[in-house]
Amino acid sequence: MPNSIQILRRSCARALTTGLVFVVCAPVLAQAPPLGGSSQAARNQLNPLSAAEQQAAERIATGDSRVREFTAAARTRVVYVELANVKPEPDGISRRDAGGSRFAEVLQYRYNDDSGLRILVDLQRKEVRAVERLEGGSVPLTRADLEDAVKLALASPEVRELLGSEARQYVVPAPAATKNPPYAIRALLVQSLAENDPCYRRRCVHLFFQRRGAYLTGAAIVDLTENRVRIERGVR
Amino acid sequence: MNVQAHRSARFFARLFGSTLLALVGCTVAGSARAQCSGPNLVEQRFPLLGTEETRWRVCWAAHAKNGLVITGAWFRKSPASPFVRVLWDGRISEIFVPYHDGSPRYYDVTNFTFNLTSVSAADCPTALGGAPISANVCKEVRDRGLAWKDYAQVRRGQELALWGALGAGNYNYVMEWIFRDDGMLIGRVGATAVNLPTKPLMPHMHNPIWRLDVDLDGASGDSVAQMTHAEAGLNANDNHMTVSTEQGFDWSLQGFSGLLVTDASLKNAKGHESGYILMPWNAHGASRHQEAFTQHDMWVTRYKWSEMDAKNLPTYTTPPESVENTDIVLWYKGSMHHHPRDEDGEFLGNTWSGEAHIMWTGFQLMPFNLFDRTPLR
Secondary structure: OOOHHHHHHHHHHHHHHHHHHHHHHHHHHHOOOOOOOOHHHHHOOOOOOOHHHHHHHHHHHHOOHHHHHHHOOOOEEEEEEEEEOOOOOOOOOOHHHHOOOOEEEEEEEEOOOOEEEEEEEEOOOOEEEEEEEEEHHHOOEOHHHHHHHHHHHHOOHHHHHHHHHHHHHOEOOOOOOOOOOOEEEEEEEEOOOOOOOOOOOOOEEEEEEEEOOEEEOOEEEEEOOOOEEEEEOOOO | OOHHHHHHHHHHHHHHHHHHHHHHHHHHHHHHOOOOOHHHEEEEEEOOOOOOOEEEEEEEEEEOOOEEEEEEEEEEOOOOOOOEEEEEEEEEEEEEEEEOOOOOEEEOOOOEOOOEOOOOOOOOOHHHOEEEOOOOOEEEEEEEEEEEEEOOEEEEEEEEEEEEEEEEOOEEEEEEEEEEOOOOEEEEEEEEEOOOOOOOOOOEEEEEEEEEEEOOOOOOOEEEEEEEEEEEOOEEEEEEEEOOEOEEEOOOOOOOOEEEEEEEEEEOOOOOEEEEEEEEEOOOOOOOOOOHHHOOOEEEEEOOOOOOOHHHHHHHOOOOOEOOOEOEEEEEEOOEEEOOOHHHOEEEOOEEEOOEEEEEEEEEEEEEOOOOOOOOO
16 A cells, blocks of 8 residues: 555656646647647648638628628629638737638729728638728739730720731730740739829739730730720830 | 665656656657648658658648748757747748839739749759649759868758749749758749830849748747847957837848847757847848838838738838737848840840849748757768
8 A cells, every 4th residue: 555655756746747748748739730620620721722611701701791891882803812821819819719710811802992801701700800901002913804904905906006917816824824825915013103194093904915925015004993005115 | 875865766767757758749749730731731851861850841822912822831950859830921922123214113922813833844853853742833852062061071951942933924933932951941032034025124123022920939929139240340249139129120231130030938958049040042232212111121020910011011010019029020122133134135026035034032041049059960
C-alpha cells in the first residue's frame, strides 16, 4: 500500500507534468490548425473556394441589407468571390468563431458612381460579417467588363478603321490559353488623376491590339460608364 | 547517494521523461496537420537527398486579383523541432506603373481579375527541377549556389521556388516566392513582355508592393525594430530601434536598413529572441512618385482584415496605432526603373515588335537567431 507521502509525491508529479506539458505544448498548438471541425476540414481551410462555396458566398452577400442597399436600382457586377484568409482578431471577429470556419471575400462594383463594396462572408455561420466601401480604382476589371469593352470598340468605325480588314479576327484570349492567338486584344484599366481627362471618375479600359506577336501602336480607350470609345494614336 | 536523494532523482527523471514524451507528442500534433491540401500544399525537405535537416510547408492559392498568393508558410529548423509559422499571408498588393510623362499611371494588380498565364514544360522544365503544380503555377526545386565555403570545406544550398505570371495587358509579371534550405524567404517580381504599345520608348517604373503578414509563432505578440547602421570616424554603430506605432520607413543604402520582426514567445535554445529581418533583394534604387504611398520603401501596420491595398497605406497609418507586441503586417516596395532600349523592340510599320527581357526586384526575409547554431553544416 502506498503511504501518504508517496501518494502526495505522485499527485505532485502528475500536477507538475500536466503543467509542464501545457507550458511546452501551448506555443506549438497555438500555431497548429484550429481544433474545431473535422481534420479534413482543417486540411482544407486554406484551399481555394469550391464553386458551391462561391455560389453560397454570393447568395449570402446579396441577401444582406447593406449589400442590397448598395446594388438597389443600379448597374452592378460581382467582380470576384475569393477565399478570404482573415484572422480572427482584432476586428471584432473572435478567435473562437474563426476556428474551422472559412471566409469569402465578395467584391461588388457599381458603375454609376465608380465605387465598390468589399463584403466578408462567414461561410459557416452563413452571414455577412463586415462590409467596406471602396473607390472604383480599387476594383479590378472583370472579364465581362473586357468583353463589353471589346464589343463597344469593335462596333466603332474608328476602331474598325484602325484594325483594317482583320478587325473581326481579334479576340480576347482565354484566361488559360496555352498559345497566343494570332489576333489578340489585351487590356488595362485606365486610372485618371486629372479632372479634365475624359476618364476621370469613369470606368475606362485601354485596349491594345496584338497582331501576330506585334502590337499596333494605336489603341482604343473605352469608357464603360458612358459607353463611349475613342482612339489613342501612338507616339514614336 | 542517500534514499531521499535517489527518490528525488527518480522523481525528476520521471517528470523529465513525461515532459519529453509530451513535447514529442505535441510537436507531432503541431506538425502533422497542414491547413491546405492537394496541389495547394507544398512540402519540401532539405537536402533533397540524405538525412533531412530543414523543411518548408507552404500553402498557396491563385487569387483573381493578386495572382500567386502564399496563404501560409511554416519552417522547421530540424526534424525534432516544431514548425514555426513565418507567414500568415504573403501577396503582391499592387504593382504601380507610372510613366515619365505623367500619364498613364497604371495599377497593374488592381486592374485585373484575370487568371495567371499558363505554364508549360517550356517554362518549367523537369530537367531543371521544375514541375507544374497547376495549369499556371510552377514549382522548382533547385541548387542555389554556395551556402558557405571554408577553404576545402563547402556546402551548396538548395531552394524551393513557386512562381506564376500575371498577364497585365501588354506586360507579364512573374511572381516568384523562394523558400531556402536555410530558412530564408525571398519574394521577387520580374517584369517582362512588351513595352506600352502606344509609347514604347517612354521610360517608366514598375513598383511592386508586397503585403507580408508575418506571424512568428502565431499571430499575436510580434514586435518590430528598425535596424540601422552609421559610420562615425573609425567606428561604426548598429542600432535596433523598437517601432512603436504604424509608419513608413525609407531604405538607406548607406544605413543598411531593415526591419526585424520578433515574437515575445519565440526563442532559440540559447534563449535569444528569434526573428526575421526584412530587407531589399536586388534593389537598384528606391522610387518616389507623387502618390503618397510611394513615399516610403517599407511600412509597418497593425493587422486588419480589410487593409489589403498598398495605395491606401497613408490612410491605414493615420492616426498611427501601436504595433508593439501585437499582430503586425509588413509592406515592402521594390522599384524597377525601365529605360527603353533597342533590345526591347522596334517599330515595324504601324506596330511595335519585340520583348523586354525580364527585370527583377524583391525582398528577403532572413532568419535572425532562429537556429541555435550554424545550420547546414
